[in-house]
Amino acid sequence: MSRRLRVRIIHDTEDLIEALVGTPEQQALGTNDLELLPVPRYDGGVFPYLRSWKDHMYMWDEIAQGREMEVPDLYLIDCDFALDRSATPLPYKPDGRGLLHGVVQVAYAMGKEPRCPFGFAVYSVDPTRMKRDPYAITTFGLLKAMRGELPIKDDKGEDISLGDYFAGSFDELPHGGLPRTVWGLALDMYRTKLFELCRADAIGLGLDSVLTASAAVRAFISGGCAPAEGLPIEWVRVGRAESILLSSLLADCRDGGAWNAEGLGGIIPWLEELEKLGWHQNQYLPAKALLDATDANLAAPSPPRRDMLQRIRGVAVCMYVARMLANKAVGRQGASPNAVTDYFEWEHKQLERAVAEGLKAQMTPEQAIDAVADGTHWPFDPAALLCVTQFLSDSGMPPSDWPKSVK
Numbered sequence: 456m457s458r459r460l461r462v463r464i465i466h467d468t469e470d471l472i473e474a475l476v477g478t479p480e481q482q483a484l485g486t487n488d489l490e491l492l493p494v495p496r497y498d499g500g501v502f503p504y505l506r507s508w509k510d511h512m513y514m515w516d517e518i519a520q521g522r523e524m525e526v527p528d529l530y531l532i533d534c535d536f537a538l539d540r541s542a543t544p545l546p547y548k549p550d551g552r553g554l555l556h557g558v559v560q561v562a563y564a565m566g567k568e569p570r571c572p573f574g575f576a577v578y579s580v581d582p583t584r585m586k587r588d589p590y591a592i593t594t595f596g597l598l599k600a601m602r603g604e605l606p607i608k609d610d611k612g613e614d615i616s617l618g619d620y621f622a623g624s625f626d627e628l629p630h631g632g633l634p635r636t637v638w639g640l641a642l643d644m645y646r647t648k649l650f651e652l653c654r655a656d657a658i659g660l661g662l663d664s665v666l667t668a669s670a671a672v673r674a675f676i677s678g679g680c681a682p683a684e685g686l687p688i689e690w691v692r693v694g695r696a697e698s699i700l701l702s703s704l705l706a707d708c709r710d711g712g713a714w715n716a717e718g719l720g721g722i723i724p725w726l727e728e729l730e731k732l733g734w735h736q737n738q739y740l741p742a743k744a745l746l747d748a749t750d751a752n753l754a755a756p757s758p759p760r761r762d763m764l765q766r767i768r769g770v771a772v773c774m775y776v777a778r779m780l781a782n783k784a785v786g787r788q789g790a791s792p793n794a795v796t797d798y799f800e801w802e803h804k805q806l807e808r809a810v811a812e813g814l815k816a817q818m819t820p821e822q823a824i825d826a827v828a829d830g831t832h833w834p835f836d837p838a839a840l841l842c843v844t845q846f847l848s849d850s851g852m853p854p855s856d857w858p859k860s861v862k
Contacts, residue, residue: 530557665730
């Protein structure tokens with residue numbers, strides 16, 4: 456079942472949620488497209504966000520006793536915790552221990568769910584005051600390093616002072632002291648991290664979901680219907696499948712629960728890059744198995760199923776096998792691994808270009824892929840298709856299992 460992104464607020468007062476009107480998310484964040492992840496209290500109850508040292512210690516005591524707790528996707532961190540009366544008072548102001556709470560939370564998540572996308576945003580009424588606190592600078596540097604933002608050299612290629620760099624970073628933080636003003640920054644960081652993990656093949660995208668979501672966004676921008684509320688983007692990481700609602704992943708492109716065409720226009724480049732990664736993952740990964748195959752099992756791809764991804768993958772695999780068979784038919788001994796890689800990369804680019812042309816022609820993703828399978832937008836080599844037909848027949852595949860393009 457698809458879910459919203461989970462948010463952990465770290466804030467030192469209880470006044471974010473005062474009235475019994477509206478949801479806690481609406482009161483604290485100004486949106487219901489994100490989900491607040493509550494924290495267990497020391498008195499046995501729960502609170503919508505982490506607000507004190509005492510509550511944080513109780514949370515860790517619960518974890519130490521074996522209680523399972525969900526990991527947040529977004530962290531909104533009030534860096535000045537001067538109003539936390541449960542902690543030992545500091546002899547000076549400001550009190551940067553909000554950053555310490557944030558570092559502990561993110562470190563726990565990275566240990567429990569490695570290679571998992573996350574985003575955070577740090578805020579305060581006046582974050583520039585933290586420049587005077589060495590502990591705040593230290594913990595803020597740790598947070599940035601966990602995100603992979605650790606500069607080593609300056610623009611001139613010389614070593615930099617990390618202390619000076621992170622102290623100066625407080626000047627760039629938003630003022631205002633409320634999580635509702637900064638969650639968009641954390642969400643943007645989450646999307647960037649998701650893209651980075653996909654590019655590193657640590658996450659496998661559900662290509663169908665990305666194409667469907669992209670088509671819905673483009674249709675709305677062009678004056679069509681708004682994307683469906685239950686539309687997800689799906690991916691798989693080690694040991695777990697995720698399905699995140701598009702309305703949550705793009706919550707900063709919505710106003711009052713309704714889609715904003717102008718905001719969605721700015722997200723199109725990210726969606727396009729995600730599509731490219733999805734095509735790359737789903738077309739290239741099967742080639743790895745083919746490169747390791749022997750002549751005995753090379754010509755035995757599984758009959759392509761009727762879903763979109765398998766239709767495209769089946770055509771690509773059959774074209775690859777056809778080329779190998781054609782090589783052998785003219786007396787060659789088979790392509791080298793480098794030649795196989797080059798050929799499959801060419802196939803991938805042809806597929807990507809063909810589907811892109813279909814989408815530009817106002818086709819739905821399903822129609823674009825059907826057009827590719829039919830050969831409408833992809834000039835198949837007739838001789839290669841003849842080889843595919845003969846190969847499928849010799850392999851005992853019934854005609855009902857053949858790709859459309861070779862029927």
